């Protein structure tokens with residue numbers, strides 16, 4: 001369900017931090033840390049990236065996506081071991097039954113083709129169109145890239161849609177991001193929405209002139225023991241006669257970096273919720289699960305941190321208890337051959353049981369049948 005009720009996505013001016021103003025820095029850090037915990041999304045202004053550069057970047061992006069489809073498919077991501085390049089409309093579907101209506105173009109740190117044999121996971125050369133096709137594209141992309149000092153970035157174009165069609169398609173289906181931190185430049189069309197878990201409602205991230213949207217990804221959530229939140233988000237297809245353009249930086253860290261609970265993120269008596277993992281393994285697992293994984297996160301309704309803390313630390317032996325329940329229901333194991341007690345249910349029981357079963361069926365249908373509901 002979409003809702004226009006406001007959810008506070010803070011807009012934070014980081015100018016004071018960049019100019020080393022001590023008191024401004026303290027308050028900027030405290031606002032950023034609180035936004036990273038909830039809602040896991042914020043927008044930053046005063047970041048020092050020249051508006052001239054972002055305008056030039058978006059102009060070149062329009063020129064790139066306006067190329068004939070054959071020229072774009074010649075640069076398809078499938079041609080690249082590092083998964084760099086073009087992706088057409090409809091190639092992704094993050095939510096069952098709704099197609100993602102967007103084109104993408106992924107680049108990263110550029111490797112000379114002759115060094116490609118030394119490339120590791122997701123490393124390698126970019127694929128560029130002929131210079132004469134989009135004059136200056138490569139220069140502006142790499143200028144922007146250096147400015148942002150990021151590791152990988154993807155540019156998107158979302159086709160416009162009609163009100164009727166918008167019910168059946170998404171710009172990009174609901175998902176969380178794999179990496180540590182995403183920095184997103186969006187134009188003025190709008191459509192990005194974040195999910196407010198307690199009320200299960202979607203809320204727009206209004207485009208703010210000159211701002212970057214910042215959101216926490218799964219890697220940072222893991223690193224901070226769930227203190228920072230990797231928030232579910234999506235783009236609804238713009239009901240407009242114009243395309244929507246955006247540029248996303250996925251900061252994914254160095255491949256050998258170990259992601260293990262930052263000690264200051266543990267309250268006294270708390271345990272680390274995740275095993276340490278290297279960035280490369282984390283990315284490989286996410287990449288392998290790709291759409292399926294992203295989709296699972298929606299259906300499984302990530303447990304809140306109170307539950308996550310409890311899970312695995314239950315008293316007694318939960319596996320044994322569940323085994324006994326299974327045995328009793330199936331008259332096997334410890335319950336084999338035993339007479340079960342019968343007891344009477346109140347007259348409203350069958351309605352209540354049917355309601356519960358309907359909810360379970362709805363969740364299973366929504367997830368494509370690949371979710372275990374306990």
Ligand SMILES: O=C(O)CCC(=O)C(=O)O
Nearest residue numbers: 156177186192235246248
């Ligand atoms: O284009 C956008 O506004 C968001 C894209 C996004 O969420 C993603 O690629 O992970």
Ligand SMILES: [Fe+2]
Nearest residue numbers: 175176177233
């Ligand atoms: Fe995303």
